[in-house]
Amino acid sequence: MICITQNIAGSLQDFLIQTSPDKIFLLCDSDTSRFCIPLISNVTLDHIIEVPAGDSAKTLQVCDSIWNELAEQGATRQSLLICLGGGSITDLGGFIAATYQRGITACYVPTTLLCMVDAGIGGKNGINLGGLKNYIGTFRLPMAIIIDPNFLKTLPENEWLNGKAEIIKHSLLSGNGWSELSLLGFPENNDIQGWKKIIESNSSYKQEIITADFTENNIRARLNFGHTAAHALEYLYSKKGQILPHGKAVAAGMIVETMAAEAFQICKPELTNEIKTLIFTMFDHVVFNEDDIEILNIAASKDKKSHSRDIVCSFISAPGQPCNPTGISESDMTKAWMRYLHETV
Numbered sequence: 001m002i003c004i005t006q007n008i009a010g011s012l013q014d015f016l017i018q019t020s021p022d023k024i025f026l027l028c029d030s031d032t033s034r035f036c037i038p039l040i041s042n043v044t045l046d047h048i049i050e051v052p053a054g055d056s057a058k059t060l061q062v063c064d065s066i067w068n069e070l071a072e073q074g075a076t077r078q079s080l081l082i083c084l085g086g087g088s089i090t091d092l093g094g095f096i097a098a099t100y101q102r103g104i105t106a107c108y109v110p111t112t113l114l115c116m117v118d119a120g121i122g123g124k125n126g127i128n129l130g131g132l133k134n135y136i137g138t139f140r141l142p143m144a145i146i147i148d149p150n151f152l153k154t155l156p157e158n159e160w161l162n163g164k165a166e167i168i169k170h171s172l173l174s175g176n177g178w179s180e181l182s183l184l185g186f187p188e189n190n191d192i193q194g195w196k197k198i199i200e201s202n203s204s205y206k207q208e209i210i211t212a213d214f215t216e217n218n219i220r221a222r223l224n225f226g227h228t229a230a231h232a233l234e235y236l237y238s239k240k241g242q243i244l245p246h247g248k249a250v251a252a253g254m255i256v257e258t259m260a261a262e263a264f265q266i267c268k269p270e271l272t273n274e275i276k277t278l279i280f281t282m283f284d285h286v287v288f289n290e291d292d293i294e295i296l297n298i299a300a301s302k303d304k305k306s307h308s309r310d311i312v313c314s315f316i317s318a319p320g321q322p323c324n325p326t327g328i329s330e331s332d333m334t335k336a337w338m339r340y341l342h343e344t345v
């Protein structure tokens with residue numbers, strides 16, 4: 001169940017009355033504890049578990065400490081775990097809820113734009129295995145996802161960009177709102193009503209895809225548009241000891257992959273231009289050089305979605321017309337990286 005509300009405390013309280021768990025636990029991070037708990041301060045909780053903020057909390061060590069804290073505080077199979085945060089908290093908390101005593105009920109309360117439109121929807125949860133992202137986890141849906149766009153009022157600008165990149169991707173895949181988005185761009189960050197509409201259409205699009213293919217055997221893989229190139233760029237940056245924000249990587253990845261699709265006449269040059277124009281109004285060019293392309297290709301072909309030596313990308317032929325994953329050769333991918341490198345808007 002997805003509920004989009006502008007009264008998070010009331011909606012959460014209603015859900016608690018309906019489900020009547022024996023104990024209510026809340027998982028948050030150091031930032032959502034500070035910025036987001038105040039919006040639900042009148043909801044009665046039995047115990048709050050706080051972990052460090054960000055993706056680095058998605059480890060087995062942090063899981064171990066949460067499982068222990070739940071056990072010490074008397075959590076049973078009738079208890080509820082509310083996950084209050086962005087994708088790091090819903091990934092971690094979803095995994096904890098799936099595994100503690102073989103599974104307890106979870107409720108997600110997403111607080112980042114990315115989590116409201118993407119990470120919190122779809123039932124993928126998990127933790128990292130050393131440097132391997134999201135290698136351990138399960139597919140399991142929370143009982144409820146309660147979204148209140150008012151949480152966005154405290155979200156830092158760089159976190160907005162991560163969500164905006166996925167919304168551009170959804171709009172290109174579904175065709176919904178692409179003409180408006182490519183012409184007018186996004187609403188101002190403080191336009192909560194405008195964002196509520198965007199969250200409604202994006203969460204329902206993702207819901208539609210996962211209902212059709214929950215465990216990613218076919219059409220869910222289309223959601224990887226832009227992500228083969230994005231993961232390669234993130235890998236390159238991490239090798240250099242730098243961090244490339246995921247949204248910036250996805251934005252560049254969509255351009256690179258559309259350039260590759262254009263070379264195969266899968267899409268028209270106008271599409272590449274529209275995507276580039278929109279993306280460069282909000283994202284900087286991702287910096288790399290020609291010598292990096294070999295590493296980028298190795299990283300792209302090692303992407304866990306690839307089944308062969310080819311580089312597998314999920315292209316689109318036009319807004320609303322996604323293609324099934326397609327393998328392309330390293331030399332074709334090299335041409336796309338080179339084009340991105342030398343071409344600006």
Ligand SMILES: NC(=O)c1ccc[n+]([C@@H]2O[C@H](COP(=O)([O-])OP(=O)(O)OC[C@H]3O[C@@H](n4cnc5c(N)ncnc54)[C@H](O)[C@@H]3O)[C@@H](O)[C@H]2O)c1
Nearest residue numbers: 031032053054055086087088111112114119124151154155
């Ligand atoms: N399961 C999936 O399908 C899926 C999809 C995409 C991404 N992910 C995962 O999601 C994670 C990234 O999630 P994210 O982008 O939501 O970031 P995040 O959860 O790491 O949060 C980023 C930062 O924003 C802070 N924050 C969250 N809400 C806030 C608010 N309302 N006000 C102020 N600060 C706030 C957090 O505390 C944190 O410091 C990654 O671990 C990624 O692997 C999962």
